[in-house]
Amino acid sequence: MFTIDQYIKAESLEQAYSLNQKKTATILGGCGWLKMGNRSIRTAIDLSGLGLDKIEETETEFKLGCMVTLRQIETNDGINNYFGDSVRECLRHIVGVQFRNCVTIGGSIWGRFGFSDPLTLFLALDADVKLYHAGIVKLSDFVKMPYDRDILTHVILPKKKQKTYYITHRATETDFPVIACAVSKLPEDFTDNGFRVAVGARPQRASIVLDADGILNDGITEESAKKFADYVADSLNFSSNIRGSADFRHHLTRVLVRRALLAMNQEG
Numbered sequence: 593m594f595t596i597d598q599y600i601k602a603e604s605l606e607q608a609y610s611l612n613q614k615k616t617a618t619i620l621g622g623c624g625w626l627k628m629g630n631r632s633i634r635t636a637i638d639l640s641g642l643g644l645d646k647i648e649e650t651e652t653e654f655k656l657g658c659m660v661t662l663r664q665i666e667t668n669d670g671i672n673n674y675f676g677d678s679v680r681e682c683l684r685h686i687v688g689v690q691f692r693n694c695v696t697i698g699g700s701i702w703g704r705f706g707f708s709d710p711l712t713l714f715l716a717l718d719a720d721v722k723l724y725h726a727g728i729v730k731l732s733d734f735v736k737m738p739y740d741r742d743i744l745t746h747v748i749l750p751k752k753k754q755k756t757y758y759i760t761h762r763a764t765e766t767d768f769p770v771i772a773c774a775v776s777k778l779p780e781d782f783t784d785n786g787f788r789v790a791v792g793a794r795p796q797r798a799s800i801v802l803d804a805d806g807i808l809n810d811g812i813t814e815e816s817a818k819k820f821a822d823y824v825a826d827s828l829n830f831s832s833n834i835r836g837s838a839d840f841r842h843h844l845t846r847v848l849v850r851r852a853l854l855a856m857n858q859e860g
């Protein structure tokens with residue numbers, strides 16, 4: 593359990609950012625992860641009074657404030673109508689409803705946890721993050737950035753008519769994933785053929801693989817799905833931990849990416 597010397601409920605993002613420049617300060621999300629550690633926090637900065645707990649839908653995007661809980665996202669009709677089952681599927685295994693009612697999307701994406709389900713899916717959806725100081729950054733860039741003293745204010749899910757499918761393997765329900773795969777097909781205005789796969793819990797942070805060789809150029813069939821899944825697995829590095837070996841994760845990636853592509857294709 594962490595300890596806090598001074599608790600401040602921020603009155604503006606400017607104040608929160610300025611307070612957070614001290615190394616001894618910590619931004620509070622839902623505290624689900626923080627409470628697992630034993631940090632000694634000099635100044636705890638609470639963002640809950642800044643109206644950042646809203647999901648805004650426009651013509652072009654869903655804008656999730658950093659204090660939006662995982663459960664708010666999981667049960668949001670607009671998001672579920674637009675992205676089908678993928679977002680709900682990505683969140684529903686995380687611990688339990690009470691937990692998802694507390695933990696935030698800001699803490700989840702800021703943490704850039706290797707095991708993160710939303711980080712994996714949102715990479716495949718070509719999401720952006722909005723940082724108070726650095727502005728809008730592609731999630732695919734943010735995931736490689738070192739931790740700094742900025743504040744993540746929003747996660748932006750663009751409406752690009754993505755088709756998507758999310759699948760994980762877990763040793764037991766509600767445990768961290770052994771491997772997490774998100775496949776998506778973005779529309780044609782991309783430089784590639786629009787297919788992308790994000791694989792997380794390798795156990796390293798999720799990475800994206802594009803169809804650089806055009807394996808799926810003629811569409812998804814049993815054969816092309818298998819070939820692309822093998823290509824994805826061979827393009828990534830995997831490691832071993834208590835949840836599974838590197839070889840097992842490589843094998844699971846081949847199986848799950850193939851299944852996800854076929855399922856996404858079937859859903860139309």
Ligand SMILES: Cc1cc2nc3c(=O)[nH]c(=O)nc-3n(C[C@H](O)[C@H](O)[C@H](O)COP(=O)(O)OP(=O)(O)OC[C@H]3O[C@@H](n4cnc5c(N)ncnc54)[C@H](O)[C@@H]3O)c2cc1C
Binds near residue numbers: 700768
């Ligand atoms: C037991 C357990 C099991 C879990 N299982 C899974 C799982 O299976 N899949 C999965 O994807 N996730 C899992 N998680 C992670 C969980 O879903 C959340 O991602 C995690 O708790 C962080 O969210 P939070 O709101 O609790 O953040 P906090 O614990 O409050 O904060 C986490 C970190 O982010 C910083 N931070 C928070 N918000 C911001 C912000 N807006 N700007 C800058 N920095 C910020 C904090 O200072 C802290 O360093 C699990 C967590 C626990 C504790």
